[in-house]
Amino acid sequence: MAVNKRFPxxxxxxxxxxxxxxxxxxELLHVIFARQAREVPDAPLVEFLGRSFTYxxxxxxxxxxxxxxxxxxISKGDRVGLFLPNVPTYVAAYYGAMMAGAVVVNFSPLYTVEELSHQVEDSGTKLLVTLDSPLLLPTATKVLDASSLQHLIVARLADSLPRLKSLALRTLGRRQLAPVPQRSxxxxxxxxxAEWNWVRWLDGKEPDLRVGTVTDLALLQYTGGTTGTPKGAMLTHGNLSSNAIQxxxxxxxxRAESDIVLGALPLFHVFANTCVLNRTVVRGGCIVMLPRFEAGQVLKTITRTQPRAFPGVPTMFQALLDHPDFTRTDWSALRVCISGGAPMPGPLREKFESSTGVRLIEGYGLTxxxxxxxxxxxxxxxxxxxIGQPIPATQVLLLDKEDPESLAPDGEPGELAVRGPQVMQGYWNLPEAQATTFAEHNGEAWLRTGDVAxxxxxxxxxxxDRIKDMIAVGGFKxxxxxxxxxxxxxxxxKEALVIGRPDAYRGEAPAAYVTLNEGESVSGDELKAWLNAKVGKHERVEELVVREALPKTMIGKLDRKALRAEVLG
Structure with a gap:
């Protein structure tokens, strides 16, 4: 095996x-959007809970x-934040901000006031778009008061719903809405x-919304923070459009078939931003958009809308398998399901494919x-x-785990490094991170992923594994x-996480934490004995804990960092 051979x-x-x-x-992302709006103006871009929105x-x-x-x-280079779930407004705000020359900043709807305030200040966001949800608007308003944020723009969920659902929400579901503060x-x-002056447009004085180059920043996408404080990855129009095209x-x-993708992944996350939103616009397809992942709703939506593709994370596919409506779902239109964000357990993939007849493939990427x-x-x-083969125009090589200036020795794993048109420009306001984030080989800069491959x-x-997750056990990794x-x-x-815990003799010792499949009953000691008989001496766990649940990130990935913080303090 030539483990440090460069691709392809x-x-x-x-x-x-x-x-x-x-x-x-x-290309500029909003120019791609404009072209599709000219070429397929009446085609649906978003189907949202039964209502269609055309290009x-x-x-x-x-x-x-x-x-x-x-x-x-707001002018070129200013930052506009999106504090939104999956709603049609997200699409208009995302591309509209770019038309104005602004840089979009994605914020997770799960952020606390403190988390949102920190990233608003770090990014210098001037204006924030949110929804009249009790889970979002109060948080955004507090951040408006406590930060340098200048304006808050609030979209109403009812405006995006089909007529009867909208009426029901406005009249019977008011408790599900937050009142919009009356302030300037x-x-x-x-x-x-409504403030768009159409007379100016008719007079030929429309602002030039296409100004810019592909090297301009389009998006500040904050990392998930699994390796420390979240950092804003600077992604250009060229980076994002290239990855969507790839x-x-x-x-x-x-390609004559209708292109319909199920959008249950959150658009604020880079996986969905590229694979659901930008790729679909590049293709002129349709996003069947759900405000959040809920297994029963996803299964009903698959039967109702017949999507061709479904990107997700492993926990989503597990949740679908566990749902009682799984066997009643019509999977016939799906061509492929794409799993990313975390390793796909083999038994889960096999069970999902045998039950649905749909190919479930694993991929890899990062913010x-x-x-x-x-x-x-x-x-x-x-x-x-x-995790498959690199996508078109993407090069990879393996670096020595201890010395990134050298290649990994033949026959040994190494740190995965990447080059391609989709690779970021660096981290926002962190120029010193450039030296450790990129490695130079043969005069070329390579992105260090931190993953061993x-x-x-x-x-x-x-x-x-990840370099930072490796456990040092008496000199062994x-x-x-x-x-x-x-x-x-x-x-x-059902699920498993292993972390290293301090050990006075060996430095660290592995400890395992698992959840069980429904109806199973087995003790931690029994599982520990079973495991330790199957692994090397240095890999044996000192404890195996059976839990009701394991911590997960905002998109459903198992969260080793959170578990480590919980267990070790």
């Missing part, structure tokens, strides 16, 4: 629909929002749009790469347990993911 492999084993050396032509409608809203931003002094620095979305190139299916680096091919050769002769990548993979072979175990 021989063309005969490259499994993606387009060649690795395909040409990528980056023409959302493009019009985006233009009017851009004009409203200009009226408030809080504006309603509809009022901002992902679209992976699709081998008939700093605009979303996607590699994936298993949608058809043909794949290698379960790997191998590359086989066909160019398939396997993630072994233990990879938690390898121990977790063994645990998941036990039929009673």
């Amino acid at each position: 492999p021989p063309p005969s084993v490259y499994g993606h629909a387009r060649p690795w050396n395909s040409s990528i032509k980056p 023409r409608q959302l493009y019009s809203e985006a233009r009017r929002f851009a004009a409203g931003l200009a009226e408030r002094g 620095d809080v504006l309603e979305w509809s009022d901002v749009l 992902v679209d190139m992976l699709d081998p299916f008939d 700093e790469s605009s979303g996607v680096v590699s994936t298993n091919p949608y058809q043909g050769l794949r290698k379960p347990g790997t 191998t590359i086989d002769d066909d160019g398939f990548l396997t993630i072994v 233990v990879f938690p993911s390898q121990v977790e993979a063994v645990l998941l072979e036990h039929p009673a175990i």
Whole structure:
């Protein structure tokens, strides 16, 4: 195995629909959106809980929002924040801000006042768009009072719903809505749009909404914070449009078919931002958008709307399998499900595929790469347990785990490094991080991922673990993911996390935490004995704890950092 061989492999084993050396032509994201609005104006871009929004409608809203931003002094390079769940307003606000030359900043709807305030200040966000939800608006208002934020724009959920649902929410569901504060620095979305002066446009004085270059910043995307304080990855129009085009190139299916993607992943996360939003606009397709992931609603929506693709994280697919409506769902239209964000357990993949007949493939990416680096091919050769082959125009190599200035020795895993048009420019306000985030080889800058990997002769990548997660046991390096993979072979175990705990003699010792499948009953001591008989001496856990639940991140990934903080303090 030539583990430090640079990609690409021989063309005969490259499994993606387009060649690795395909040409990528980056564009301004809002220019791509404008082109689709001209070419397929009446095609649905978003289907939201039974109501359709066409390209023409959302493009019009985006233009009017851009004009409203200009009226408030928002200009090129200013930061506009989106504190929104998956709603149609997100699409108009995202592309509209870019039309105005602004940089979008995504904020998770799960953020506390403190988390949101910190990132608003760090990014210098001037204006924030949110929803009249009791889970969002009060938090956003407190941040408006406690930060340098200048304006808050509030969209009303009822305005995005079908007529009867909208009426019911306005009349019977008022407790599900938060009152919009009556103050000069809080504006309603509809009022901002109404201020677009169409006379100026008719007179030929429309603001130039296409100004800019592909090297301009489009998005500040904060990392999930699993390796420390969240950092704002600086992603340009070229980075994001390239990755959307790269992902679209992976699709081998008939392009005459309707392109419908299920959007249950949160759009504020880079995975969905590229694979659900930008890729769909590049294709001229439709997003079946759900405000959040709820297994029963997802299953009903699959039957009702017949999507062709469903990107998700492993816990989503597990939740679908566990739901009583799973066997009553019509899976016939789905061509592929794409899993990312966390390793896909083999038993989960096998059960999902055998139950649905839909291919579930695993891919890999990170915030700093605009979303996607590699994936298993949608058809043909794949290698379960790997993260597939790099996508078109993406290079990878392996660095020495102890010395990133050198390549990994032959036959050994190394830190995965990436080059491609989707790789970020650096971290916002953290120029000193550049030296540790990128490594230089042969005069080229490579993004260090922090993930330890191998590359086989066909160019398939396997993630072994994260450098910071490796456990030092008496001079040996233990990879938690390898121990977790063994645990998941036990039929009673549903989820598993392994962390290192301080040990006076060995430095650290592995400890395992698991949840069980429904109806299973087995003790931690029994599982510990079973596991320790199957792993190396230095990998044996000193304790195995059975829990009701394991901590997860905002998109449903198992959260090793949170578990470590909980257990070790």
